[in-house]
Amino acid sequence: MQQSLISVLIPFKNTQEFLDECLVSIINQTHTNWELLIIDDNSTDNSYNLVNDYAKKDNRIKLYKNEGSGIINALKLAFSKSKGDYITRMDSDDIMPDIKLETLFNNLQLHGKNHIATGLVSYFSAEGISDGYRKYEQWLNSLTTEGTNYSEIYKECVIPSPSWMIAKEDLLAIDAFNPTRYPEDYDLTFRFYEANYKVIPCKKVLHLWRDYGTRASRTDANYAENSFIDIKLHYFLKLDFDKSKPLVIWGAGNKGKTIAKKLIALNIPFQWICDNPKKIGKHIYDVEMKPFQHLETLAHFQSIVSVANKEEQVIIRTYFSKLKKESMRDYFFFC
Template sequence: MQPLVSVLLPYRNAAETLDEALESVLSEREIDLEIIAVNDGSNDAGPVLVERRAAVDPRIVPISTAGVGIARALSQATAMSRGEFVARMDADDVSINERLQKQVAALSRDPHLGVVGARVEAFADGDLGEGMRRYVEWLNGIITPEDHVREIFVESPLCHPSVMMRRAALDTVGGFQETRWAEDYDLWLRMIGAGVRMAKIPEVGLRWRHRAGRATFTDPRYALARFIEAKGYYLAARLRREGKPVAVWGAGRTGRRVSAALRENGVSPGLFVDIDPRKIGRIAQGAPIVDPAGLERGQWTVVVAVGARGARSLIRGHLDGEGFVEGSDYICAS
């Protein structure tokens, strides 16, 4: 029988947690699924564990690469998979609360949805860290398709191992691709650009493990500078299509870095906006820095790029109060 859901699970040297991850998916017996378990260059006991489990459970399909990296491993897994829906799972996480079944239901109810994620519970052996706690709180607050469109240039709005996608949506944007930045953020940016609708189930569906050595912390493609490059590349393409002059709200470090990334992709902001009286009246990257009172709706597309905690919310409130419309008059990019 052809599975409805194909779960792509790449792993490398994950023997310690792999069995728990597999079991958390296989325990969902209400849906027809397969797990494409990709050994991406392991030298521990993980491949033996997968082969042993596959021998007694045909839902597990083991494949191996020569250690090609996550994007290529996922591409190979996708090519081997057969399901109408393609889900993700990592070898050190735990799928909970019948996540897959609820995601299938969400995609079945709404044929316009292309991706359904889940809220996550992050955990670590030691301290999770304040930055990660704030990120998870933000991510878990993004539920509707409109939320995901609004927040796409702030940060990656989906936890990659928590998602399920229609195969057609994945194929529409060319699948997983190797890039200079994180493969998942690149995928979400391409999907949003292609009009693919994203949402989350409101329940926590994944226990998301963070530990030393995870790619999130060690792979240079996940560094802040690479995320800004990704934003600059895709946001510049959108701004060029819209055709209006661009102003950047934020003349500090974050705003200047986002502005530089836009310039590298052919969009040169003509104005900076800031509330700091020490900056107002100066020049940054060849553009004047002005008080917010200098903004007139319809004249500029405002890119909000500020690093101070809580500042994005305050700026949104100000712009909304002045009649600016998010998504057309302004876009938040940090």
């Protein structure tokens, strides 16, 4: 029986150092009926020639040059050239375990349309992985193992770009790569969430994620913190905001202040709470800072929590539980 065709989309720019490992890992996949649409996003090193050498030897590899610039334009081009019934992404500096395509495809076959297949990730780096990245990996994998990725979608991108596979018609139904909102992988994840596509639980490591100092997620302005706040607010206001309830920001640090300024610019009223006695009673941006116990005077509310400290987050969750409030309905952690 003929295997279904899977289209793998890769934008690349100046990653000649890592492309050999990436391409070999795709060539070695146990699911062999794939096509690679790989787009050179204006590289200035030898990346294009390196990929071209592989394309000459393997007709499954189809190399193009970006007609514009940036990851989104490259993805649009790659997708427009794709012929597969299933679509997946890959980053040019990462590595696929050889069972990745087979596992993702089999999971989609088992669960059917309106599902996202994903897998666990594992960071690696020549310089070693920082404690922060290791904790992120553990947090992300704990969600994917249970398929509960959406439960913390306002914290971070819970379905990273190189870790998913989807039926092409399902991707088309949510406008594929047409929106030009960065970070593009986070925007796509929110559109998965909006469409109520179910995340298939997975306990296998299916993506080896390379970290290094010049990786785009570290250096590109499109992935700066404010971009993440913008996209979180955009989708919160579109999908989960209940205008009939008072909106309360919890936290008066830099992130809380950024959220407050953006809400003010959008003419969306809010109340503001914290547990810092030095700030309580003061006005920031003409909004009075109240103690967090103020929530007990509100019968119904929605709260955006901007407190990043993990220990404090546990305490805040416990407090909300005592008030019989539910995550992703009454309160939303934005960090």
